[in-house]
Amino acid sequence: MKNIKLLLIAALLVVSCSDLEEEPVGILAPESFFKTIDDLQAAANGSFAYMASEKYWGRKLTLSLLLRGDMADIGDLGTSGRRRDVNNFEMTDDNGMITAFWPQSYAIIGAANQAIAGAERLDGNQEKINEVAAQAYFSRAFTYYHLVRIFGDIPYIDMAVADVSTVDNISKTPEAEVYENIIADLEFAKEMLPDTQPTRSLPSKATAAAYLASVYLTLEEYQKAYDESKYVIDNKGTFNLELESDFQNLFIPDNAGALKEPLFTIDFIGQSRDGDLGQDYLAPLTGIREDETGRSEGGGWTVAVPTLNVYDDWNGRDYRKRVSLDTTAIFNGEVHPFTEFADFSDRGVNRPHIAKYYRYPGVSGSNGRESSHNFITMRYAEVLLIAAESLNEINGGSSEAIGYINQLRERARNRDGEIANFPEDVSAGVSQSELRDIIIRERRLELAFEFKRWYDIKRLKIGEQAFGPNGLEPHPNFDPNRDYLFPLPGDELSRNPNLQPNNPGY
Template sequence: MIKNIKILLLATLLSVGCSDLEEEPVGILAPESFFKNLDDLQAAVNGSYAYMASEKYWGRKLTLSLLLRGDMADIGDLGTSARRQDVNNFEMADDNGMITELWPQSYAIIGAANQAIDGADRIDVNAEKKNAVVAQAYFSRAFAYYHLVRLFGDIPYIDFAVSDASTVEDISKTPAAEVYENIITDLQFAKEWLPDTQPTRSQPTKATATAYLASVYLTLGDYQKAYDEAKFVIDNKAKFNLKLEQDFQNLFVPDNAAALQEPLFTIDFIGQSRDGDLGQDYLAPLTGIRADETGRAENGGWTVAVPTLNVYEDWSGRDYRKKVSLDTVAIFNGEEHDFTEFANFSDRGVNRPHIAKYYRFPGTSGSNGRESSHNFITMRYAEVLLIAAEALNEINGGATEAIGYINELRARARNRGGEMANFPEDVAAGISQDDLKDLIIRERRLELAFEFKRWYDIKRLKLGQEAFGPNGLEPHSNFDPNRDYLFPLPGDELSRNPNLQPNNPGY
């Protein structure tokens, strides 16, 4: 592994601010002297959450890569950095700056989780109480590996605390199938030991682990297990304090975060607070409108990840989720203007609607909406319903139960900020298996728009040639299904450790 990863793996007891979680900075301490009680164990687990809430991970590098790789967001400002354009345009090289920073940060999360799991063995306390805390670390490790394996395929798998860098300097890749098996094992442990509820949604619960199990099984095409896990969450939603929020907009307002019952796991940022790249969130400016004067974010956004007009035109204007998800007006020189005029007020603006989920309400934030107070939802109850519907339709085509889950989401979408509409209509019984599958995938695209899910759907369903073909939402003639479903492994990793070669096909 490269030097950066070695350092991060060895330094993962550095615990920094992570929103609602109470913790103390513990510095870089030897595990045998640090782990004394459950509070110490929780502090180590919190370190993994802190590494998630960073610019190199959820604050920009991972999330922007996922946005641009899908077909719901394209490059807006053509003056933005080449590394972003290359991710978007399927022109990535193995030295792309997005992956060379995302990669070690992922292993920092894993390293912190491994330190906590190792440290748990050093604490002599009630096993049930200890397992309830260490299960959070198992979830964090599974969470990081689940993103890595979908992005890169075969990857180094480290499931132990690193005390000597030489133990990982010549590590080999683990086959993706084996990585998935390990992810499932970690999530099963987490499901068994995590509590039904937590003080904050930024700590995983039994339902969180179960929902991610359902997602993993769906990705692997094991539809029965995907349905079973999703159904477990649905059947126990009251016990887990889960439900669909009445107003879709409320999910994307930071001030509402503490009261929401739909999220299963959030990555929390503290507005105007950071330690280096930790705590630094750039999603509001990256998706915001260049030079906008609405006051949502001082100085407007950067117009980096912007939907194509195809995305806007394909989405019915009668769908409230479109209104919540897209910004179509802005203020320039004190006057309101439609998106067709955005480029008139900045030489780096574009005449397209912009993503609104993060820029419209950045909460407490700095210039351009940086350092927001968003609690980013990585999994919510709506997705559990979608997983259950898709998996059940594969098992029993056109099942009434599957249709019912989609209709729950559509019923919520008809609530336009307290005013009930008659669109989208319920799905009628009698729909064919193939038609229902297409409808469910479209429903995922709209319900979860810009929530970093679409690329993974394109990949698992092998939709690339359709999505990026001439009739797709974001045409890219150079999309290559033999290359582009995987990112390249970082080239500097491979040059330092020949055991990681060869790179993924086409790189």
């Protein structure tokens, strides 16, 4: 969030997981700090600020999710081994991506726990206290939702930690119980949050409902997933939600304040940071090496790059392909197609590159670092997709489900004000299995490179197809008995034997 006072965050935050002494997350006890609702809001803001970090949304977590899926592969083979290992299913429990975003996740959770504990001690307008506390409940649920999908059984901490010895020997909480706690947090948030917020970087009632829908879809509780998504759809006017008319506008930082499609964003400040807080590397990581377009001084790094299969599989008449991919760059003052990118860089690759973050980095430093992106973690389009998928599982071939997909396709036909005739509407009468395939493909294209695809591969158990010889990104060593989970950090298990054993295969 762009108005956070980072010095206050640094003073507030001090707990981690089992490595609590070394990884600070919240120094002041709730009873000594929380005197006003403003204090409570500062603590909740601190939790969200920790998301806008290089260790979390600015690189480590998001790049891991991007590379783990089948829409982005390693471009520059000289990039660090920890990234190649995530991509190639060769991870070990000391992987540097995990050992960065794991403690940062518990920093976010620790700050949220401080705010929740502070709210319980605060006197005053209880409705307003609950409204702010609900932000922290959402933050905690959001973070655990990522952790549980990535790791399975994990330590679950739901208290403000004043004495680190209380969690020195904490054990893992079963995945099913973690999900129960996530749902409880989101239910509280849905009840207590307002219909709208002054910024989409704060969650609203609709945000909580949309994430409940996502959680229920992951758990294959389709009726509940449909109910929560339909609640958002039916009340979109109250929640001030709608599809943005032009798909490109969703990925231009200057437009962020006017958009009605996002339900929750993680905001970066643009050329302003405190350590790794505010540090965003997604633009350069996905950008074209030594590109001279001027949008990002110095060009990108070609780390996460789609395979040619991704490009070839995507119909060129789909406007979303043009928005999502860069296929030309400027070298030596001349425009060149992607088939020539490697000719101008020893570490470049002849493939299209991801454009959603590199094309318009907003206010940023060299290579597009320290951007002013408001990264959308959930948008109304995904709510429509959740409603369509869950309803199709309840009532195969549902015309209502088809209608939700056609809303997205209608928007995709708007090419910067020019209305095209592709993609066509889905016709009535398709079977349940046909519509299921259409919806999953629609998710892959609509949400391309938005850190969703790995979770879809995992929940649908389609890894052997996605990474098989006919998949978008073949990886012959993908092992479904191991690779649907990441390894828990080995140093955590060494410090606390109660967290052992590691996930199967690690």
